[in-house]
Amino acid sequence: MSVLYCPACDTPPDPLDWRCHACGAPLELRDQPPFAPGAIHAERWSMWRYAASLGVEQRVTLGAGMTALVPLHPGDESVWVKCEYLNPTGSYKDRGTETLLSYLASRGVTSVVEESSGNAGASMAQYAAHGGLRARIFVPENAPPGKTRAIAAAAELVVVPGPRHYVNDACLAAAVDGTIYASHGWNPYWIIGQQTLAWELWEQLGAAPAAIVTPAGQGGLLLGIARGFRALHAAGVIDRLPRLYAVQPWACDPFVRAIESGAAEPEPVIAQRSAADGTLVGSPVRGAQVLAAIREVNGWAFSVAEDDLLNARDRLARRGFYVEPTSAMTLAALPRVQQHLGGADGPIVLIATGNGLKAPS
Ligand SMILES: [Zn+2]
Structure with missing residues (x-):
């Protein structure tokens, strides 16, 4: 089973610490089990089909995972929507x-x-x-x-x-x-669950996609996906890592500023008002790690104007994807992602993170 440790000072944490009690740094996990394709429980129709690779025993579940992967335009397999808003409580x-x-x-x-x-x-x-x-x-x-x-x-x-x-x-x-x-921003046991999104995409596509586009607030989703694909690569089941793109609203874009300036860590930002309320995190807990994960795979971060994300929300709804404005930022950034990718071979996956039913109109 996985073990908590502090990467900053190596003081052993207590099992229920939410951050290092000695230095305040975010904790991490070591001795994570490797990804084992032969250990997938194919009969379990949830993220717990990967239980052997998670390092956590299933105790509390409403059946998250196994969400649909749907082409943005029917018949065109170049851009896919991963419908994470179909999880039990309506979000990734x-x-x-x-x-x-x-x-x-x-x-x-x-x-x-x-x-x-x-x-x-x-x-x-x-x-x-x-x-x-x-x-x-x-x-x-x-x-x-x-x-x-x-x-x-x-x-x-x-x-x-x-x-x-x-x-x-x-x-x-x-x-x-x-x-x-029980902090989704601080606790590394939250991030490991997001690895299962990467593993599912690999099963659904039969390969790693060329690129994945996600909204980013804390950036925990992007980190989990990055770790998931690294585990697949280490297991020898994929031969490349997808390029990762983070998207943020103009109202709060610390990752975008850091990517553009070359900074190793994001400068704190005071969040302004935005319809993309899921990404208004001015000081991400694992900012440096998120930037490193993007740079490792030659990804990038893009910011989206308020009008553009609302327009993208409406365009997605007219295609049958009823998501919240935060999630629609990926579509707003898609032309810039395609340009940044150049002619890279393989599909692009937009992560549709949150259901429109919970969002104000
Ligand atoms: Zn420490």
């Missing part, structure tokens, strides 16, 4: 929630807190309810009502007025007496 977050809550449950945790303005909170709320854990989800007062309703339906919703960091303060203050901060 569910894969990470399943591995993180399964790990915490295996450690005897029965009460969690999380901070979120949307999909991560809804995912944690609904999974905790299903797994029999108590959950309190802290949100800012401007959180989208469709998402707070999804949270309140399953768990205790705590609205925190004032600046955004008040939400974080209130959440951490509640993580006492055995209640654990």
Whole structure:
């Protein structure tokens, strides 16, 4: 089974630490099992078909994974949409929630807190309810009502007025007496669940695609995909790594600025208002790692204007993909991705991260 460690100072963490208690750095996992194609449980119709390669025992599941992969234009296999918004709570977050809550449950945790303005909170709320854990989800007062309703339906919703960091303060203050901060941004057990998206794409396409385009806030989705494809490459089942493209709104684009300037780490950004509410993260926890993962495969990061992402949302809806504005940024950036790729051989996959049903109109 996987082991937590601190890559910055190597102080051994406690199993339920959400960050290094000695130096404050984000924790990582070592002794992850390799990807084993022969160990896929083909009869399991969920992400747990890859249980042998995850390093976590399945405890809490609503059946995330095995989402549809559909051509953007019927009959044209050059661009695909990976429908992550079809996961149980309507977003890609569910894969990470399943591995993180399964790990915490295996450690005897029965009460969690999380901070979120949307999909991560809804995912944690609904999974905790299903797994029999108590959950309190802290949100800012401007959180989208469709998402707070999804949270309140399953768990205790705590609205925190004032600046955004008040939400974080209130959440951490509640993580006492055995209640654990189950952070999708900090906890590496969340990221390993996202590897299963890469493994599924490999099974669905029969190969690695030329490129993958994802919205990026924390960048945990992109990191999980990168790690998943690296595991496939190490196992010898693919012969190239897909190029990874991150897309952010103009309102909050720390990765784009760093990619353009060549910086090793993103400078913190104050997020402005945007319909792409899923990506308004001014200081990503693993910023340097995300940039390195993009550069390792000659990818890039693009920013999208507000008008363009809303227009792309409408175009996707008219093609039958009813996603939230955050997810539509990938389509808005597609022409620039194609230009950056040049004539690279193979399909492009757009990750459709969140369902339009939870988004304000
Ligand atoms: Zn440390």
